[in-house]
Amino acid sequence: MEVCGSVVTNSKYELFRLKCIYCTIESELKDWELFIIHVRTAHFCEEEDSGLSEIKHDPNVENSAVEASDPAIAFGPDDLFEVIENTNTEDQWLQADDNEILYLEDGTTWSEPTADFSEYMPDSSEAPTGTKTDMDESSQNQIPMNTDDDDVDCSDFYMSEDDLVPRKRAGRPPKRTRPGQVFKFKVSFTRSNPRVLHLIHAYKEHPCLWNPSDAHYKDEPAQNMAYESIINRMDDKANVLLTVEELKKTLEQLHVQYTLALETKQKGKLVGLGARYFAKCEYLSVAPSITPKETEEDDDLIVIKLNFKEENLVTSSFIETYANYPGLYNPELSEFGSVEARAHAYKKMAKEFQPVVKANETDVYIAVNKLRRWLYDAMRRLKSKELIQKCSKQEVQYLRMCSFLPPKGSETTVLYCDYCEKRFHGDYNLRVHMFKAHQAGDLPYLCSLCPRRFDRQVDMDRHKLRSHFERKLRCQYCEKSFAVVTDLKVHTLIHTGERPHVCDICGKTFRLKLLLDHHVNGVHLNIRPYSCNMCNKTFRKKFELANHIKGHLNIRDKKCEYCDASFYDHSSLSRHRRIHRS
Incomplete structure (x- = not known):
């Protein structure tokens, strides 16, 4: 069965619409046949050896039935449209109520798409509508452990498979934050994603990127043209907009997945979706192999260095300390939903953890998030049978220590603003909102080396x-x-003389996009948002206003190193220096 769209609904499950996973086209449930025709004609990616036939639509017969012989479309709405009731942080594609704004992790809001589907809409009688499927209750069966050591005893690890990995339909697109959003994706052979097929086919057409025997291999002009061609195809067909750097990283992910699939195949365990994607990437057998890399992090920036691969005091102590603050992870407690109580808990946890590592509340918050991400990724690897690195014996030991944490999806940090009742996922997102919108509190991210704070x-x-x-x-x-x-x-642009940002109105060029924006807003649009309280002057930039106010207050903090002259701003000092140079 081919994934071609998703179902969007409001939070009360009253209204349902079909949403194309590639573009902004939407449709009513009753028009599911034409919706599939749109996907297969506008975004179709030919499947080799799949036995799929082209859709045949009789133009003389309105609403002609789609051939039942095509397994990708031989189903009705009752079989396809499965409404997921689990609305955790990964399922925020659900539409909010009319009076309720949903704020996502990046601070943006979800708004209803406005795409037009009129060219695909018929005036025919209604077809059967989709039904809502209830989620099965979580079972308490033991997880089939996927570890490097077959002798590891995991009988006392009580978390259930269904609790830790919430059910959702394979191939669901990334969560959406605004109409017309261009999706990004991560290449994986363990989850169904039609965009991966588009990438595989586009990459295959350019052997200069992967075949060492190709005449244009490592030829920079040819490779640049190939990258541009792949970017255009992914944009047109899969609604994925990539820069050259992002495309290179995505192709590296494809090579890594192929390498993992090859190792699994050599063990005789490659089946299902992984085998299907591996077969389509067979042309990469001549390409240089790329091994999976660990997540690269700057050790200088990490204060609490958690290492789950080997036993160490920092990781063990942090997990034990975290377990003593249930208000940070137990939704049944009253302080769980209080942003003040959570901030106080982070401070207390940092103070208690200081004998091990000298850290502040922000370092603790970042370490908690890293611990949670590792925990749920490790549980996914434990139950996985394909293309995912196994858990080591030490990781399983740390998983036992984290058994106090709730399963993924059963706990969602949804907090409400005390001033406007808007809701946010994560206490630091709410604290940023309260500071910027209501001038309450401080910015959450505190530097561990100075008092400065950031959003x-x-x-x-x-x-x-x-x-x-x-x-x-x-x-x-x-x-x-x-x-x-x-x-x-x-x-470096100063030395090379490059000025890549060009004004469309006057043709003036700039080194920085920020300078171009200031130029357009101040010169052509005459937008001067900063005004002086002591006179009637207005300014384009905030620092220009600050320097102007220094003139009112006679603050001359820019001093010449060659004489006793002093000035309000740096530009005046620079002009003065020319006197000494001449």
């Missing part, structure tokens, strides 16, 4: 690299060094 972890990590660590990246044209790769790239 995102990536901003905090970038601040640490720039302000508290050695600058290891040196410019090839001068003696300057940088801590962040993007900073080095932007600096």
Whole structure:
């Protein structure tokens, strides 16, 4: 059976619509036949050796039935449309109520798609509508353990398979946050994803990227054209928009999955979906092998270094300390839903953990999230039989220590704002909202080396690299060094003279997209959002207003190193320096 769409519904399961997994097209349930025709004509990816035939639609007969001989479409709505009741954090594609806004992990909101399906909509009698399938109750059967050591005794590990891995239909697209969103995906041979088939077919057409015997192998112009061709196909056919760097990482994932499938096949255990995807990637047998890599993390930025591969004091102590704070993981407790109680618990946990590692509440929060991610990934690997690395004996031991944690999906940190009743997943998301929208509290991410706070972890990590660590990246044209790769790239543009960002109105070029935006807003649109409270002047940039206010207050903090002159802003000081250079 081929996955071609998903069912979107409101939180009360009253309204149901079909949603194409490739684009924004939607349809009523009764028009499921034309919906499938749309998917198979607009996004069809030919399956080799699958026995699938083309859809035959008689233009003279309105609403002609689709051939029942095609196994991909020989079913009715009752067989296809399965409504999942489990609305955990991975299932937030469900539509919110009219009076209820759903805020997702990245802070964006889910809104109803507005795509037009009129060209596929008939004026015919209704077909049978979809039915809602109840979830089976979680069983307490033992998980078939997938470990490196067959002698590991897991009889006392009580978590059930169904509890730890919530049921959902294979091939569901990533959660959606806005109409027309272009999906990204991760290549996997263990889950059905039609986008992977599009990638496999597109990659096969360009042997210069994977075949060492090809005449244009490692030929940079030919490879750039191949990357562009694959990007265009994934955009047009699979609604996946990738940059060149993202495409390279995605193709590397494809090679890794092929390598894992090859190892499984050599053991005689490759079956099902993995065998099907492996057969389609047979052309990669001549490509250089790529082994799976561990998740790369900057050890300098990690304060609490958890290692689940081998026994160590930090990991064991952290799990034991975390178990003493049920308000952070037990939804039945009143303090579980209180953002103040959770923040206080993180602070207490950091203080209690200081004899082992000197950390603050943000470091504890990040370590908790890493522990939870590892736990649910390890449980998935325990029950997996294909293409996933096995759990080591030490990992199973740490899994036993984490048995106090609830199964994935049974606990969702949904918190409500005390000021506007908006709901958020994760206490740090709510704290950012309260600070920005209601000026309450502080930003959540606290630097462990200074008092500065941030609204995102990536901003905090970038601040640490720039302000508290050695600058290891040196410019090839001068003696300057940088801590962040993007900073080095932007600096290099000064030497190369590249100005890639061009104004569409006047043709002026800029090194940075930010400078282009300031130019368009300030010069062409005359948007000057920053106004002075002491006079009537307005400014395009916030720092221009700050320097202007210094003039009112006679604050001259920019001093010349050659004389006693001082200025309000850096640009005035730069103009003054020319006097000494001439």
